[in-house]
Amino acid sequence: MKVFLSGGSGFIAAHVLDILLEHGHTVITSVRSQEKANKIKEAHPNTPASQLEFRIVKDIAQEGAFDEAIKIDGLEAVIHTASPFHFNVTDVKKDLLDPAIIGTTGILKAIKKNAPSVKRVVITSSFASIVNPSKGNSWTEHTYSEEDWNPITEEEAVLNPSNGYRASKTFAEKAAWEFVEKEKPNFTLSTMCPPLVIGPIVHYLNSLDSLNTSNQRTANLMTGKNKSEIPDTGTYIWIDVRDLALAHVKAIELPEAANKRFFITAGYFSNKEIAEIIRKNFPALEKELPAKDVKGGDYPKEGLYKE
Template sequence: MKVFLSGGSGFIAAHVLDILLERGHTVITSVRSQSKADAIRKAHPSVDSSKLDFRIVEDIAQEGAFDEAIKIDGLEAVIHTASPFHFNITDTKKDLLDPAVIGTTGILKAIKKNAPGVKRVVITSSFASIVDGDKGNSWTEHTYTEADWNPITLEQALENPSNGYRASKTFAEKAAWEFLEKEKPNFTLSTMCPPLVLGPVVHYLNTLDALNTSNQRIRNFMTGAWKDEIPYTGIFIWVDVRDIALCHVLAMEKEEAANKRFFVVEGKFSNREICEVIRKNFPEYGDRLPGKEVKGGGYDEGGLFGWDNSRTKTVLGVEFRGLEESIVDLVKSLKEVEK
């Protein structure tokens, strides 16, 4: 298929790009700068320019940002992973909520207007659009599924940046489904709702200072920043970046994935478990890691909510990687970044 991938240099999107190319698709990807396009091109020297091309979209939160970029002859599918880049938050609504919704609805409007051949759209959402933050981690009687929606209100969203982030993901995904219902476009929609995403970075696009938030905790173990105390894990469920990337591509390829949400989760983890994986597999970091007597980083005593990933497994047919494989490959990739 001929696919438009937004935000091709992002943590998840870089893996989506690799999987699309491996599976024989033609990819046109948007990036924020020519330097990002050059880096991706250089890393794929054997890929012909007819199979990989670029569009520069500097600010996806601008109205009409994708209007020209999406005008591609023969375009059949869109995978939208890009998130607005404005996180220096002074005004939660203006800096976080509006860009998230505009970035999502903007690309859907552009597809309907300028890419009538597109039949399938896949959007990266988040567990943030599923979880009820007021219930906390110890809502042990509940099992989260794709039927759950974060009940956060606009008033709650404006209380603090954390609420603002969760609300931005919720409102953006809801706006996508509302667009589908009201506008009745030619395309179907699938949304991906991962929790914490761990796993190897594409090293040529990264520095240790510019790591995605979820992988910073592994960097902090490697650098000795957490030697004296293991911080609270926070969110206790995760998925490997390569698995969530593959789910995006499979949702695009499989007709039975049309018009469905996918809660893409492998299982639970703790910061302490990550520490022990690094200790076991990378003895060279032993003097930087917290000793086994150091407190913190375990599970809540009150237990943890449940999760159901059966739709992802049944419809998409994904077999998830385990935590040890994910962390080992991530540490190896960060060592490449250090070089």
């Protein structure tokens, strides 16, 4: 298939790109700059230019940002991964809510208007759009599934970056389903709702400072930043980025994935467990790790929600 992939230089998208190419698809990916496009080209030296093309989309929060980029003859599928995931923000609406919501609705509008040949759209959402934070981690009687929605309100969304991120994923995904319901486009929709995504980095990094947020916790443990106390785990379920990327690609390849919401998880984890895995497999890092008796980072004594 001919596939448009937004945000191709991102942590998840870079793996999606690799799998799309492995499966023989032609990929047109959007990036924010020519420099990012060049880095992706360098990472795929044996891929012919006809199988990997680029479109520059500088700001996905701008109305019409994807209008021109999506004008591609014979385009059959779109995978939209581009959305911010970080908490270093000064303006929750501008830095988190707008890019997620406007970026998502904007690409759907652009597809309907300028790419009528598209039949399948996949959007990266999050467990953040499923979880109910007000119930806490110890909601032991509840089993989360794709039927759950985060009940966060617009008023709560702007209170802090953590709320802002959860709201950005919730509102953007809801907006996508509402678009399909109201606009009745030619394409089907599938959404991916992963919890914490961890795994190997395949995209270009200028430095460890630009490491994606989910992998930052592992880097902090490895580099001595948590020697005195292991931080709270926060989200206790995870998925390997390679499995998540494959799920994205399968969602455009398998007809039965159409118009479904997928909650993808590999099970439970804790920051303390990550520390012990590093200790076991990388003994040279022992001096950087928290000592075995250091407090924090374990599972809640009261138990956890199910998934």
